[in-house]
Amino acid sequence: MKFCPYAERTRLVLAAKNIPHEVVNINLKQKPEWYVAKHADGKVPALELDNHFVPESLVTCNLLEQLYPEPALYPADPWAKARDQFMVEQFSAVSGTMYQMYRASGDAEKIKELSDTFNKKIQPFEEELIRRGTPFYHGDRPGMLDLMIWPWMERFPAARKLGVTTLPEGEVPPPPPSIKNLHEWVMRMTQHPDVKKCLIATEHHMKFIMSSKTGKPDYDMEGV
Ligand SMILES: N[C@@H](CCC(=O)N[C@@H](CS)C(=O)NCC(=O)O)C(=O)O
Structure with a gap:
């Protein structure tokens, strides 16, 4: 969902770390069955990588920070x-x-x-x-x-x-x-x-x- 501010968080981190990715926008009024099957809550964003599926904006952003440490987005201290x-x-x-x-x-x-x-x-x-x-x-x-x-x-x-x-x-x-x-x-x-x-x-x-x-x-x- 292009206008979702939570999904934008994840896209911003992907952009800041220059991580190649594909964005799949879904219609939240008619959620696709494939999405609800993966995430019953049906909320965006979610991140799919190497057979893992992770929802929640902050969780996805913190995960990206760990998987792609450069450039670091948190202070070292x-x-x-x-x-x-x-x-x-x-x-x-x-x-x-x-x-x-x-x-x-x-x-x-x-x-x-x-x-x-x-x-x-x-x-x-x-x-x-x-x-x-x-x-x-x-x-x-x-x-x-x-x-x-x-x-x-x-x-x-x-x-x-x-x-x-x-x-x-x-x-x-x-x-x-x-x-x-x-x-x-x-x-x-x-x-x-x-x-x-x-x-x-x-x-x-x-x-x-x-x-x-x-x-x-x-x-x-x-x-x-
Ligand atoms: N706590 C969630 C909130 C995400 C959220 O509320 N996303 C909205 C779109 S902006 C959504 O998916 N709404 C669909 C629904 O509630 O069914 C996060 O941080 O990712």
Whole structure:
């Protein structure tokens, strides 16, 4: 499923490590029997390699890190690695709020409440960037923490545009000053060759979110 942020995590790690692979997109409204036979839960992503089948985004990414150690996406220091893993864990509160924002679009009061929650939950990621003082959380290039949170940050402009219904067509609201560094990180991520390989444009994300809200997600959108 091209638009799945969890599947994008795995594709980002494959791209960062330059691992030859084949992507098989499936329709989540009509899951193929072969997929459900391998993974009863039917969720994407999953990784198939050498007769092994492994689901769950973080599990697949950590497995790829072990199987293909170069370039390393975690810091060598176990404490620093644990810090990255903790931050990824913390990010589920941000992504969860974003999903609620998608669903609430049009309900100004609910959006305001969710925006406040979002701003609170995203703040540690701004502070962590300031604390590390590097272009990416991993240093000079994106590492596991950068890549694991990126799919939702890529969808951030779409979420905000859909949340603020009074904006004229085509306009993205400026980012709040409280996440200035994070916004600069977003710009750097957008330009990074590994990330570019997997990037989906904001207008396509918006179209997909809108199609999902009607109950008919446009999995095969042209131009994506
Ligand atoms: N915890 C899972 C979540 C994956 C997930 O929710 N994927 C969605 C698509 S974005 C999915 O497969 N949904 C289909 C379903 O729930 O049946 C992971 O990290 O891989």
